[in-house]
Amino acid sequence: MPEIDPTAALARRAKEASRALALAPTSAKNAALRAMARELRKSKQAVLGVNASEVKAARAAGAAPAFVDRLALDAGRLEKIARGLEKVAELPDPVGEVRDFAQRPNGLTIRRMRVPLGVIAIIYESRPGVTADAAALCVKSGNAALLRGGREAIRTNALIAKALARGLKASGLPAGAVGFVADPDRAAVKRLLALEGLIDLVIPRGGPELTVMVRRESAIPVLSHDKGLCHVYVDASADLAMAVEICFNAKAERPGVCNAMETLLVHEKIAREFLPRMAARYERAGVELRGCPRTRKILRAIKPAAPADWDTEYLDLILSIRTVRSLDEAVDHIARHGSGLAEAIVARDRKAARRFLREVDAGAVYHNASTRFTDGGEFGLGAEMGISTQKLHARGPVALEGLTCEKFIVEGSGQVRDSTA
Amino acid sequence: MPEIDPTAALARRAKEASRALALAPTSAKNAALRAMARELRKSKQAVLGVNASEVKAARAAGAAPAFVDRLALDAGRLEKIARGLEKVAELPDPVGEVRDFAQRPNGLTIRRMRVPLGVIAIIYESRPGVTADAAALCVKSGNAALLRGGREAIRTNALIAKALARGLKASGLPAGAVGFVADPDRAAVKRLLALEGLIDLVIPRGGPELTVMVRRESAIPVLSHDKGLCHVYVDASADLAMAVEICFNAKAERPGVCNAMETLLVHEKIAREFLPRMAARYERAGVELRGCPRTRKILRAIKPAAPADWDTEYLDLILSIRTVRSLDEAVDHIARHGSGLAEAIVARDRKAARRFLREVDAGAVYHNASTRFTDGGEFGLGAEMGISTQKLHARGPVALEGLTCEKFIVEGSGQVRDSTA
Secondary structure (H helix, E strand, O other), X not given: OOOOOHHHHHHHHHHHXXXXXXXXXHHHHHHHHHHHHHHHHHOHHHHHHHHHHHHHHHHHOOOOHHHHHHHOOOHHHHHXXXXXXXXXXXXXXXXXXXXXXXXXXXXXXXXEEEEEOXXXXXXXXXXXXHHHHHXXXXXXXXXXXXXXXXXXXXXXXXXXXXXXXXXXXXXXXXXXHEEEOOOOOHHHHHHHOOOOOOOOEEEEEOOHHHHHHHHHHOOOOEOOOOXXXXXXXXXXXXXXXXXXXXXXXXXXXXXXXXXXXXXXXXXHHHHHXXXXXXXXXXXXXXXXXXXXXXXXXXXXXXXXXXXXXXXXXXXXXXXXXXXXXXXXXXXXXXXXXXXXXXXXXXXXOHHHHHHHHHHOOOOEEEEXXXXXXXXXXXXXXXXXXXXXXXXXXXXXXXXXXXXXXXXEEEEEEEEOOOOXX | OOOOOHHHHHHHHHHHHHHHHHHXXXXXXXXXXXXXXXXXXXXXXXXXXXXXXXXHHHHHOOOOHHHXXXXXXXXXXXXXXXXXXXXXXXXXXXXXXXXXXXXXXXXXXXXXXXXXXXXXXXXXXXXXXXXXXXXXXXXXXXXXXXXXXXXXXXXXXXXXXXXXXXXXXXXXXXXXXXXXXXOOOHHHHHHHOOOOOOXXXXXXXXXXXXXXXXXXXXXXXXOOOOOOOEEEEEOOOOXXXXXXXXXXXXXXXXXXXXXXXXXXXXXXXXXXXXXXXXXXXXXXXOOEEEXXXXXXXXXXXXXXXXXXXXXXXXXXXXXXXXXXXXXXXXXXXXHXXXXXXXXXXXXXXXXXXXXXXXXXXXXXXXXXXXXXHOOOOOOOOOOOOEEEOOOOOOOEEEOOXXXXXXXXXXXXXXXXXXXXX
């Protein structure tokens, strides 16, 4: 029967390729990553040419400058993307790692072995770097990648994906292990999300609109992040100079990212001393403050925080501040409003810190450090596919290990089971 | 605002209760499990009385004897259920386990801590033992449980759940941590599966119909098993006496369970010697054999296997047999037809065994042992919530650890991030 849907055909090729990838030794995968980088460099002129025309079209269509900037490539950016592929080759390979599990009284030895998931679909917006980046993490972790980039850069991405597939082939791995859905129609994404038997995991990389759509449409398990509604709690025992630095960094160093702070919680005992110092620092950086009634008794000039503020991911130089009576009140506020990405306490009191680290439920919980470190690179993972705010499978920064699972390996000497015993 | 839907109200109570459960020390959870057993014993007369009337109603409605048997309780079965609760109290507590992750050059220390998931909904069929069993595993792993048992035993299950909740309360933990959806209407299950913000995981325990329905309807992540289509491959190097014992056990010891073998793969080199011995053993146990053409050249009297046989979970004394030319052909057959639950090789050749263990992708892969050991108890987990054939989160037998996740704990001394560096 002829394959009608080209997306399903790509997925079928990826599924076949995934079996070879799963068994490829580390050296073969690393050689492939280096060949992928080489092929990408060889395609430089073609990729930059197509990209220039897509950038022009996006500008003509009135796209925002920030959007166009994410879309645009130049020789320097392309070289950085190629180096990224080579860097993934240097990371340790999680596949095949074995850990002991149990030695049973009947003589069975049970261990766990780390194995790839199979086929991973990545649906992303326009940044062309993601194409190489996502493919590299999939190949290194022994998975096939099925990529679908944003429509505005779809020809750039298709060319990059083709170069990567050539690199795979040149190194003896199946080219089908990096597939690219070049159909610009949105319906192609929906068809992709229905391929339950062929794709093992879907990862959306983009804004909340994309994530929500993928979650709603997908028949396949999704690994994604919701939003980053992060808090810093300044305890009564905090070193206030340290607290000022951490809170400034968490809010203002790069406000548009998911691991930036959106709400500051301050213990009332130090509020009178801390809040004016902190507010002065924020003011110089142009941060707009919105406070609860207790906060506004100290910072009289700031706006009141509306109930919706506690649930808003500003991604901007805006901060809501709440003065709390206790650690419990802070933990409770976070349980109600946090998104489970990253939460921090600044405290000298070790008991308070221990309680916060234990009681706050989030992918990453910090003591005396900025939430901004929530990142695969900063955690030493070498790269990052995204930050999961889910509780199942992988939580926090996701890199190679998050793209694998474990199987049980049971070895015996002829054991059979007697369930009547 | 009054809560209209009682299912949502139960879930909300469970969510609140889950915060207390997550922080409860091991000793408190163990005390609660023992109190739950005590309360269950105290309710013996009431539970057995209600159960007798439900058994009578099921019989009157023409339910199959096997179904009625699963439904029915007596003093012995109830005592076993109570002891099961006490046994879970003796298992090690996974919550709070900490493992090192990284020490970063900037001085940050990163570790991982095991934490509960939150609220777990378990949707099961009529066996009343599941009520106590599932609640016990949830409580021990620091989660709240939301239970929905089959309609035919719904009053029995509701009484058991009430006894468990009294046990929790008596030991100082919130009674809401074990909730039971007593509404017999199927629509109640659908409403439960829509409570995305309140429930963290759904586990269906029952036949394929239930599992498929839950997967299709649920907006919440699901942990489930598909089916058990398990193979045993008898290699050219196998100890044939051992192979006969393993293959007999895997098929015939208890054919109705998911970890029983459905298809036997035999290397052609030993087929002439092995198949007649094996067939004679199966014949005495009344196992019906269906073979591929090569197999039927040796076992001339058996039925031919139709293409559908390779994908059929018989759960009965029926076995399909395929004679293969190589290990590769066996591995390939399993990749195409296996359900990812358990697969076994019988071989003396260590290289063949190693290849099989590595190349076959399933929750549990065996060398020289029966697939029938795929079970939480047999793996030393002490109990079992089910066997997952999924790749994400938990694979193979799921017990306490599968009901938890990890969070990153990051400790510093005032570190802030400079992303421009």
